[in-house]
Amino acid sequence: MKFLYEKDLRQMKYTILTSMRHDETVRAIAARLGMSDAKLRMVLIRRFDMSLLENIESRWQMGQQHADDGDPVAAELGCDLFTRFIPLVDRETMQTIYSETTAMTQEMPFEEAVARGKERVREAVLS
Amino acid sequence: MKKTVDVSIPLGPMHPCWKEPVRIKCETAGERVLRAEVELGYMKKGIERIMRGRPWQEVMFLAERVCGICSVVHNMVFIEAMEKISDIAVPPRAAYLRVVANELDRVASHILANFSYCYTIEHETLAMYLLNTRETVLDNLERLTGSRINTAYMIPGGVRFDLLPGDAAAMLADLAKVEEEMKRHVRIFETGPLIALRSKGIGYMSREDAIRAHTVGPTARASGVEDCDLRLRHPTYRALGFTQITRTEGDNFARVMVRFQEVFQSIDLIRKCIETLPDGPIRGGGFCKAGETSYAGEAPRGELTYAIKTDDYGRVIDIAIRTPSVMNIEACAHEMIKDAASIADVTSTFISSDPCIACNER
Numbered sequence: 001m002k003f004l005y006e007k008d009l010r011q012m013k014y015t016i017l018t019s020m021r022h023d024e025t026v027r028a029i030a031a032r033l034g035m036s037d038a039k040l041r042m043v044l045i046r047r048f049d050m051s052l053l054e055n056i057e058s059r060w061q062m063g064q065q066h067a068d069d070g071d072p073v074a075a076e077l078g079c080d081l082f083t084r085f086i087p088l089v090d091r092e093t094m095q096t097i098y099s100e101t102t103a104m105t106q107e108m109p110f111e112e113a114v115a116r117g118k119e120r121v122r123e124a125v126l127s
Numbered sequence: 128m129k130k131t132v133d134v135s136i137p138l139g140p141m142h143p144c145w146k147e148p149v150r151i152k153c154e155t156a157g158e159r160v161l162r163a164e165v166e167l168g169y170m171k172k173g174i175e176r177i178m179r180g181r182p183w184q185e186v187m188f189l190a191e192r193v194c195g196i197c198s199v200v201h202n203m204v205f206i207e208a209m210e211k212i213s214d215i216a217v218p219p220r221a222a223y224l225r226v227v228a229n230e231l232d233r234v235a236s237h238i239l240a241n242f243s244y245c246y247t248i249e250h251e252t253l254a255m256y257l258l259n260t261r262e263t264v265l266d267n268l269e270r271l272t273g274s275r276i277n278t279a280y281m282i283p284g285g286v287r288f289d290l291l292p293g294d295a296a297a298m299l300a301d302l303a304k305v306e307e308e309m310k311r312h313v314r315i316f317e318t319g320p321l322i323a324l325r326s327k328g329i330g331y332m333s334r335e336d337a338i339r340a341h342t343v344g345p346t347a348r349a350s351g352v353e354d355c356d357l358r359l360r361h362p363t364y365r366a367l368g369f370t371q372i373t374r375t376e377g378d379n380f381a382r383v384m385v386r387f388q389e390v391f392q393s394i395d396l397i398r399k400c401i402e403t404l405p406d407g408p409i410r411g412g413g414f415c416k417a418g419e420t421s422y423a424g425e426a427p428r429g430e431l432t433y434a435i436k437t438d439d440y441g442r443v444i445d446i447a448i449r450t451p452s453v454m455n456i457e458a459c460a461h462e463m464i465k466d467a468a469s470i471a472d473v474t475s476t477f478i479s480s481d482p483c484i485a486c487n488e489r
Contacts, residue, residue, distance in 0.1 A: 004204065012168045019175070020447045051165035051208060055457035057449070058341035067339060085339055 013045045016053045025057040029086065032078065033122055043125055044087065052087075059085050073102050076114045077121055089124045097121055136470060140169050144247045144474040147484035151460065152475055154415060165460045171488045175446050183209055183283070183415050183441045190433075191277050193448060194486045196239060197234035198277050199268075200426040206281045208422035209441075213283065213422040215413035219405040221285035222363045226269070227281050227400050230393040231268045233360055234305070235346075235387040236427035237393075240481040242382050245316070247478045253315050260308045267298050285410035297399050302394050309394075313387045321474040326380035330463040330476030333377060340458035343391065343451045344429020347481045348373050349381035357425035367399050379479035386481070415441030426451055428481050441481045450486035 017026055030040040044053060054061075063085030068075040083094045101117030140148035148169035154161045168420045174193055174360070177188045186376050190205040191198035203225060210217065217225075217438040245254035271290055272278035280286055290298075316322055337350040347355045348371065356365040356371040371390045374381040417439045423432040429451030435447040459480040464473055 009168065011167065012171070018136045022446060022451065033413075047163040049460070051487075054167070056338065058454050059339070059457075062341045063337060090487040095268040121437050 009050065010045055013048075013053055014041070016050060017041050017044060017056075020052070020096060021057050029056075029060060033082075033125060035122055035125070039126065047088070056086065072104060072110075073114065073117070076097060077101060077117050080086045082121065082125070089121060093124050094121070097124065113127060138473060140166075140448070142474070144243075144478060145484075146243060149456075149471065149482070151464070151477065153464070158469045158471075160464055160470055160473060163460045163464040163473070167484070167488055168323045169488075170484060171486075174489050175448060178443055178446050183437070183443060186443045186446070187282070187454075188275075188277075190448075191279060192442050193450070193489045195276055197232060197270075197331075197427045197431075197486075199280065200424060200431060202279060203229055204422060204426075204431050204433050205426035205435075207282050207424060208420055208435050209415050209437070211420050211422050212435065212437055213416040214414055215284045215415075216411050218285060218408050218411050220289075220407045221411070223400045223404050224286045224290060224409065225281055226363050226367065226399050228268065228271055228278065228286070229254055229288070230397045230400075231264055231271070233427045234390050234393045235268065236308075236481075237390050238264065239350055240263055240427075240478075241316075241383050241386055242479050244379070244475065245322075245480075246275055247475045248319045248322065250319065250322060252314060253391050256308070256312055256315075260305055260312070263301050263305050267301050270294050270298060274343055277339050282410070283415055284413045285486035286406070289409050290401070290404070293406070295487070299398065299401060302397060306328060306391065306394050309387070309390055313384075316383065316387065323380065323482060325472075325475055326378065326383065326479075327376075328378050329472050330379045330382075330459075330467070330479055331451060332375050332463045333459065334375075334379055336462040337458065340462055342458040343453045343454050344426070344481075345385040346455045346458065347380055347429065349385045350377040355430075357423055361424070364396075367396055369396065378446075382479045382481075383456040409426060426481060428452055428455060428486070430454075441469050448489050450489060452481075452483040452486040455480045456482045456484075456487055 016022060026040055027037055030037045063081040067080035067085050077098060079094050079098050081092050083090045097117055097120045101113055104113035104116060131423040135151045136155055137150055139145055139150040150166040152164045160237065174189055178189050187205060189201040191200050238257050242254045242257040245257065269275045272280040273288060332350050334351045337347050337352050343355060351373055353373060358369050359371060372385055372392060374385055415437065417437055419436040421434040422430060424431050431451055434447040435443060438444050459477055463476050467473060
């Protein structure tokens with residue numbers, strides 16, 4: 001949503017993300033997704049509002065504790081983590097990636113299938 | 128399916144129902160709110176940056192200026208974090224007096240939050256009654272600490288002032304009066320049919336949503352999240368036999384009622400502290416040392432965390448403050464307001480989560 005009288009919030013959003021704890025969180029998410037910190041920051045600034053950026057550290061912590069218990073493919077891809085806790089990918093896209101990766105695990109080694117699935121998640125985050 | 132947006136409605140930054148400036152942008156389809164975005168940055172203080180490099184004696188005063196409504200707990204958590212770094216013990220009498228100050232602050236904060244809610248749903252009579260009762264609570268905070276808002280009551284190893292026997296008796300008498308008045312206010316709130324119409328089933332947040340957004344304090348407890356009150360882990364509160372209040376409705380009504388119930392609980396805790404107040408000194412000894420810690424305490428709105436790094440001279444080298452409103456405002460915007468049936472419920476739902484923009488924009 002854009003209003004004519006709105007300010008550009010990118011600088012303030014960047015300030016939130018570069019504070020001590022938020023910076024650690026962004027680096028941890030970027031490492032998990034296998035992408036650069038700068039690219040992830042750009043995506044976060046574009047997609048998330050200021051309140052969600054402020055809370056990203058707590059959401060990441062809760063995601064580490066509660067997301068994707070049980071299913072190894074979902075845990076590797078971060079199905080719950082990146083749709084519900086840190087909403088970087090929409091649920092339909094993630095469901096498609098999950099289904100395709102699960103199918104691939106029948107045809108090729110688990111690690112290779114998961115690596116391809118993660119690549120798709122990365123593309124979805126950057127799209 | 129792609130959502131169709133009829134109108135984007137900005138609420139704020141200046142709004143009659145907001146205590147502090149914030150803008151909530153609501154995407155609506157008819158009366159239904161599809162999603163909401165929160166825009167901050169109207170009162171950023173940069174207080175963490177101001178704190179860096181300063182000695183703890185200065186940071187102590189800055190810490191309680193993060194928020195004017197729950198300043199005592201900012202003071203308490205910062206000081207307890209410094210004590211944790213420096214292995215400073217607190218005399219039992221001082222530990223009990225800290226609980227008294229903290230609970231008085233909690234009562235004042237909860238009453239103010241419920242005042243705001245009643246004001247927002249246009250029940251101004253009850254709102255004004257609550258504000259009147261809050262004055263008595265602040266008077267007692269002044270009786271104990273010498274100040275009503277920024278008290279600077281706690282210092283490493285103790286507290287600054289003792290509670291005199293005459294003051295203790297006067298405080299107990301005042302608390303009995305506050306308790307009676309609050310019972311009447313709760314009865315008005317619980318039995319009001321129009322209040323129920325604006326509150327019950329409105330702004331619902333499930334337990335799972337509350338956990339996902341790391342919601343804390345009364346907002347989480349109203350959605351049935353157990354074991355989320357940090358007072359359960361605090362040694363003085365454990366000695367006083369503290370138990371957490373939880374409700375399961377998850378709506379505006381539950382959030383306000385949890386705060387009402389906690390007011391009575393806090394009054395009981397203060398009473399217990401005063402009646403069993405141990406004899407002895409109110410200040411121990413000790414020096415603030417170099418170290419690093421992350422320490423959390425239960426503020427009126429929920430979990431308040433201070434991550435501090437100090438040097439040999441007790442200067443704060445680095446500090447990060449995570450206030451409860453960071454979590455609660457986000458949960459409110461993205462879990463409670465999302466898919467709300469009416470745009471008219473946005474203001475009351477937002478206020479029911481007791482948002483503190485000053486805390487959020489520390």
